[in-house]
Amino acid sequence: RPNLFYILRPVDITVPPLREVTEDIVPLSDYFLTRFAHSREQHRKKLDASAVKALKLHPWPGNVRELKDTVLYAAFHSKTDVISAADLNFSQSEPDADNGYELQDPAVEKAKIIAALRQVNGNKTMAAKLLKIDRSTLYVKMRQYELT
Incomplete structure (x- = not known):
């Protein structure tokens, strides 16, 4: 078929970074917590308001992978069924500041x-x-x- 290439051509998908779509943080966190609870055959832990606020304020240089690691770490180490901001352990590495001389813009x-x-x-x-x-x-x- 002459139009086969256009049918099979991959579609461009633009995925914004997590810091630009903070409304996705809570549903993604809930998904990770549900999967964690299912894999350990435990009750699902929940995020309290302080944890949600801390998650939304973090810049997420590691994007969704960092969110997953942060939430799962908190779920594993939390002693209660409610995860608070104190249970969250954010990555200590920060993205490089724009004080370098590398050309970008x-x-x-x-x-x-x-x-x-x-x-x-x-x-x-x-x-x-x-x-x-x-x-x-x-x-x-x-x-x-x-x-x-």
């Missing part, structure tokens, strides 16, 4: 290039290393932004 590339060049007193090889780009790419960007 075209709107701020020029400012980061200028800052990197100032940091290394104009040494283009060292600036390229700070920016985590090739030296030839730095030259192209400098011409693009008229930074000669």
Whole structure:
């Protein structure tokens, strides 16, 4: 069939990060708690209001996998059938702050290039290393932004 490729073509699915859809945190947590209780043949533990608030305020750099690990850890270590904020143990690792020189956003590339060049007193090889780009790419960007 000539249209077979279009029929079989994969569909693009956009899944937003958990920090952008906080309304999904409670249903996902309930699902993980239900599965945990079923696997251990126990009563399902519930989240109290303080736990829900703490879960919704966390930035979730590890996304749903981190949520699952956090909720299951609390369910395993909680002594009661109600999980509170004190039972939650969030990951200690935080996402890197945007204080690096790595190029990501075209709107701020020029400012980061200028800052990197100032940091290394104009040494283009060292600036390229700070920016985590090739030296030839730095030259192209400098011409693009008229930074000669």
